[in-house]
Amino acid sequence: MILSQILAASDSGVLGKDNKLLWNIPEDLTYFKKRTTGKIMIMGRKTFDSLGKPLPKRFHIVVSRTVKESDHEFVKYVSSLKEAYRLADKLTLSGAWPEEVMIVGGGEIYKESLPDTDYIYITRIPGDFEGDTFYNLQLPKEFGLAFSQFSQAHRGVRYEIWSKATTTGD
Ligand SMILES: NC(=O)c1ccc[n+]([C@@H]2O[C@H](COP(=O)([O-])OP(=O)(O)OC[C@H]3O[C@@H](n4cnc5c(N)ncnc54)[C@H](OP(=O)(O)O)[C@@H]3O)[C@@H](O)[C@H]2O)c1
Numbered sequence: 001m002i003l004s005q006i007l008a009a010s011d012s013g014v015l016g017k018d019n020k021l022l023w024n025i026p027e028d029l030t031y032f033k034k035r036t037t038g039k040i041m042i043m044g045r046k047t048f049d050s051l052g053k054p055l056p057k058r059f060h061i062v063v064s065r066t067v068k069e070s071d072h073e074f075v076k077y078v079s080s081l082k083e084a085y086r087l088a089d090k091l092t093l094s095g096a097w098p099e100e101v102m103i104v105g106g107g108e109i110y111k112e113s114l115p116d117t118d119y120i121y122i123t124r125i126p127g128d129f130e131g132d133t134f135y136n137l138q139l140p141k142e143f144g145l146a147f148s149q150f151s152q153a154h155r156g157v158r159y160e161i162w163s164k165a166t167t168t169g170d
Pocket residue numbers: 006007008009014015016017018019020021043044045046047048050063064065066079080081104105106107108109110112133
């Protein structure tokens with residue numbers, strides 16, 4: 001199993017406010033869809049609630065201290081991140097889902113899962129926003145920038161991929 005975080009953050013690391021995103025960038029939503037469709041997603045309960053409903057063609061593992069039953073075939077609540085990994089591992093080993101498992105937020109889950117993460121897909125949103133949920137963009141030293149590209153459609157937006165395998169060597 002490969003663990004990849006995917007997120008969009010402002011210059012100061014703002015992720016959202018009042019359980020909502022603070023920007024509307026259709027190209028980034030398309031990017032998120034492309035990177036997650038057909039895959040398992042691990043998320044915190046607040047992020048799952050913010051979706052409104054499960055996203056098509058994706059398996060949702062929802063981390064919560066209050067485990068609920070879901071009648072949706074692709075939604076499963078678990079009580080810890082470790083349990084989320086165990087379930088994701090089992091599902092990927094069955095061959096039904098690909099090896100790359102996407103961690104889709106929010107702030108709490110990104111922070112807790114960072115030590116286990118292999119890749120980080122970051123959409124950098126220029127400017128500043130007042131938020132209540134943050135991502136620490138000072139990544140641990142073992143991550144190196146593997147890809148960086150400015151958006152064609154949205155001035156200043158940049159897509160980055162950070163990889164544990166691509167270190168700067170220092
Ligand atoms: N910009 C982006 O890319 C992006 C992506 C995703 C989300 N967001 C934003 O991030 C915000 C939500 O993030 P958040 O940090 O507030 O919440 P979150 O990480 O989505 O969810 C937090 C919840 O997860 C559960 N949880 C966390 N750690 C746990 C653990 N160790 N064991 C068991 N359960 C655990 C708890 O659920 P219970 O309370 O049920 O126990 C906790 O309240 C929203 O504003 C959303 O829009 C932004």
